Amino acid sequence: MDDPRQLSGKAAIAGVGLSRFGRVPGTSAMGFALEASASAIADSGIAKSEIDGVLVLMPAQMGEQHGWASRVAVHLGLAPAFCSTMDMGGASAIGMMQTAAALVHAGVCKAVLCAFGSQTNPQGILPTMFGSQFAIPYGDVGAMPFMAHVGRRQMHEIGITSEQYGAIAVAFRKHASRNPLAQKRDPMTLADHQASRWIVEPLHLLDCCLVTDGGGAIVVTSTERARDLRHGAAKLAGFGQVHSSEIVHPDRHEAGIGGGREAGDQAWRMAGLGPADVDVVQLYDGFTPLVVHSLIVYGFCRPDEVGAFVSAGELEFDRGRLPTNTAGGLLSEGHLSGFNHVVEAVRQLRGTSTSQVPDVEVSMVTGYGGAPHEAPPTVAYTVAILTR
Amino acid sequence: MFKIDKPLPMPTEESAPFWEGTRRGELRAQRCDDCGHLRWPPAAICPICLSGRHEWVRLSGRGKVHSWIVVHKSQHPAFWGDPFNVAIVELDEGPRLHTNLVDVDLAAIRIGLPVEVAFDPQNDEITLPRFKPAA
Numbered sequence: 001m002d003d004p005r006q007l008s009g010k011a012a013i014a015g016v017g018l019s020r021f022g023r024v025p026g027t028s029a030m031g032f033a034l035e036a037s038a039s040a041i042a043d044s045g046i047a048k049s050e051i052d053g054v055l056v057l058m059p060a061q062m063g064e065q066h067g068w069a070s071r072v073a074v075h076l077g078l079a080p081a082f083c084s085t086m087d088m089g090g091a092s093a094i095g096m097m098q099t100a101a102a103l104v105h106a107g108v109c110k111a112v113l114c115a116f117g118s119q120t121n122p123q124g125i126l127p128t129m130f131g132s133q134f135a136i137p138y139g140d141v142g143a144m145p146f147m148a149h150v151g152r153r154q155m156h157e158i159g160i161t162s163e164q165y166g167a168i169a170v171a172f173r174k175h176a177s178r179n180p181l182a183q184k185r186d187p188m189t190l191a192d193h194q195a196s197r198w199i200v201e202p203l204h205l206l207d208c209c210l211v212t213d214g215g216g217a218i219v220v221t222s223t224e225r226a227r228d229l230r231h232g233a234a235k236l237a238g239f240g241q242v243h244s245s246e247i248v249h250p251d252r253h254e255a256g257i258g259g260g261r262e263a264g265d266q267a268w269r270m271a272g273l274g275p276a277d278v279d280v281v282q283l284y285d286g287f288t289p290l291v292v293h294s295l296i297v298y299g300f301c302r303p304d305e306v307g308a309f310v311s312a313g314e315l316e317f318d319r320g321r322l323p324t325n326t327a328g329g330l331l332s333e334g335h336l337s338g339f340n341h342v343v344e345a346v347r348q349l350r351g352t353s354t355s356q357v358p359d360v361e362v363s364m365v366t367g368y369g370g371a372p373h374e375a376p377p378t379v380a381y382t383v384a385i386l387t388r
Numbered sequence: 389m390f391k392i393d394k395p396l397p398m399p400t401e402e403s404a405p406f407w408e409g410t411r412r413g414e415l416r417a418q419r420c421d422d423c424g425h426l427r428w429p430p431a432a433i434c435p436i437c438l439s440g441r442h443e444w445v446r447l448s449g450r451g452k453v454h455s456w457i458v459v460h461k462s463q464h465p466a467f468w469g470d471p472f473n474v475a476i477v478e479l480d481e482g483p484r485l486h487t488n489l490v491d492v493d494l495a496a497i498r499i500g501l502p503v504e505v506a507f508d509p510q511n512d513e514i515t516l517p518r519f520k521p522a523a
Contacts, residue, residue, distance in 0.1 A: 134486055137395060138488050140474045140486045142463040144461075156455075200458065376429060
């Protein structure tokens with residue numbers, strides 16, 4: 001599109017929903033996707049018959065299962081004009097909202113359901129080990145080693161310390177302790193963070209997200225239609241995405257750390273807004289180094305100031321300049337692949353968060369996901385700017 | 389109890405020449421015939437110019453540590469046990485490889501440490517390139 005501002009504010013989130021979540025044995029990914037979908041549709045107040053698009057995130061660790069989105073649509077008794085399974089991991093919730101906005105703008109769909117469900121230990125299916133023949137034989141398996149490398153480089157390049165990572169985890173736990181739905185509500189101190197066991201050095205256990213069974217869903221429609229619905233419109237003022245492989249891939253290596261910057265730039269340009277306009281943000285926090293990275297690439301902090309920024313409590317909802325992950329994030333609320341971040345971003349606009357920031361006009365949310373364990377490691381960054 | 393073997397590479401059409409090289413004590417990468425780009429990891433198509441034409445060239449096997457971590461808890465049961473290092477080595481020619489550092493104390497590992505390849509045969513077909521401090 002020549003001018004991304006054409007799409008700004010044309011589509012909106014009309015409803016959001018979460019299923020039960022936490023460690024919920026004996027359940028199914030499909031069950032959670034349906035539970036969350038019904039909740040989001042009820043939240044929006046839209047008639048089921050108006051939903052003519054369905055986008056669903058392929059659950060991780062489910063092995064090869066075809067037609068996931070179509071199956072969700074059939075289970076919900078929908079007959080969509082467009083239906084697709086998407087596969088960008090934790091970047092997908094926002095990627096789906098972008099796709100939904102484009103479908104609505106193009107006239108292909110009137111209202112699009114974006115959904116996700118995950119069961120971390122589905123009965124009868126062994127978790128598949130994703131594979132790179134150039135990483136796994138050395139024991140570099142999954143997201144934790146990848147993010148530990150990111151942390152090591154941050155420590156080397158900008159002098160970030162483990163205690164500064166700890167300040168991030170402590171801030172998000174403070175928010176989670178106020179959220180009755182959160183998986184981890186016990187208070188956490190910096191000393192608790194430092195004393196938690198190593199997972200992959202330089203990351204402690206409390207630098208890592210939770211393991212969660214559950215689901216989430218979002219209903220996207222035109223802003224015009226959303227305005228007539230139960231909660232009004234949470235407008236999609238801006239969005240962007242970019243796919244890259246910094247850290248390991250030298251071909252796209254930028255000076256310093258840079259991955260994701262383009263996603264933010266697209267979103268800022270589309271919304272006609274900048275970092276200083278943001279009242280509250282939900283940053284995709286699979287691991288604490290990703291929060292540091294996001295604060296830099298989305299323009300909130302210079303690399304040399306980010307450590308002091310997080311240590312000064314600037315992420316906390318009641319005393320910080322940038323209230324962040326106000327429901328507790330993936331680190332303490334639960335890992336719902338970023339759907340919980342979108343839900344919380346909407347709550348902040350509606351004024352219904354358990355750690356509410358006053359008078360929110362601009363609510364930002366980011367996503368991150370992909371295949372950090374493949375060769376080359378490949379990740380997707382997504383950004384959405386929501387306004388009233 | 390049962391033992392789960394550590395996973396070894398299963399070479400594909402794109403990667404077989406690399407693993408054939410390590411078996412012979414050579415570290416190799418593809419150089420694009422059309423634009424000269426040295427690419428890593430092995431792939432069918434050049435990410436710069438999209439040409440499929442390439443030759444395999446021998447690399448120096450020398451580089452420096454770009455990143456290093458210590459795995460205490462792996463997602464993969466074959467790697468459960470004592471903590472071990474994983475490094476990313478940036479070769480002098482540019483590519484960055486995942487590997488393990490050998491013949492070195494954890495306390496001596498640092499970013500920028502000069503290293504050289506140390507070939508570690510696993511069976512008749514697969515030899516993993518690990519790295520040790522440069523002589």
